[in-house]
Amino acid sequence: MSAREVIHYGRTLLRKKCEPVRDFNDLDDLIDDMFDTMYEENGIGLAANQINVDLQIFVVDISDIEEEGENIHVFINPMITETEGESWLNEGCLSVPNVRLDVKRPSKITMDFQDRTGKKFSKQFDGLLATVIQHEVDHLNGNLIIDRVHEVEKIGIKKELNSIKEASRAKANSK
Ligand code: NI
Numbered sequence: 001m002s003a004r005e006v007i008h009y010g011r012t013l014l015r016k017k018c019e020p021v022r023d024f025n026d027l028d029d030l031i032d033d034m035f036d037t038m039y040e041e042n043g044i045g046l047a048a049n050q051i052n053v054d055l056q057i058f059v060v061d062i063s064d065i066e067e068e069g070e071n072i073h074v075f076i077n078p079m080i081t082e083t084e085g086e087s088w089l090n091e092g093c094l095s096v097p098n099v100r101l102d103v104k105r106p107s108k109i110t111m112d113f114q115d116r117t118g119k120k121f122s123k124q125f126d127g128l129l130a131t132v133i134q135h136e137v138d139h140l141n142g143n144l145i146i147d148r149v150h151e152v153e154k155i156g157i158k159k160e161l162n163s164i165k166e167a168s169r170a171k172a173n174s175k
Pocket of ligand 1: 093
């Protein structure tokens, strides 16, 4: 298996609500590639549309940061059903390189999801894991961290965003 190319802000699939997974056969290669890509890019989460795959799947590995509990996950067809509290984190995103933004999100969530075999779960998450999950669920709904901040904050990074978008589109067109 191997790392794939991460697509950047400006590409259309990052702005689309991804398709639900209905067939749980043959997902292993894709999921392995998602982990490989995330590790190669030093990320802690990656959504399938970030490698240009239109499916509701994301992977998380926060084991470098959190020592307690289960910290490596694959989530499929996620749906956040309840939220509580609020927390702030300075977030980055592999699809919006070199941009960091303070994002406010609920601190505790309940999420329905399936695992790679299709088995259904409903679980509560908090702490860093809850934040990373919400960032990745945003991706699968076509949202990015820049949508989570006030317009005034985006002014400061407008040039940066435009240059990411132009480079991203040029790269896509050159293929
Ligand atoms: Ni991201």
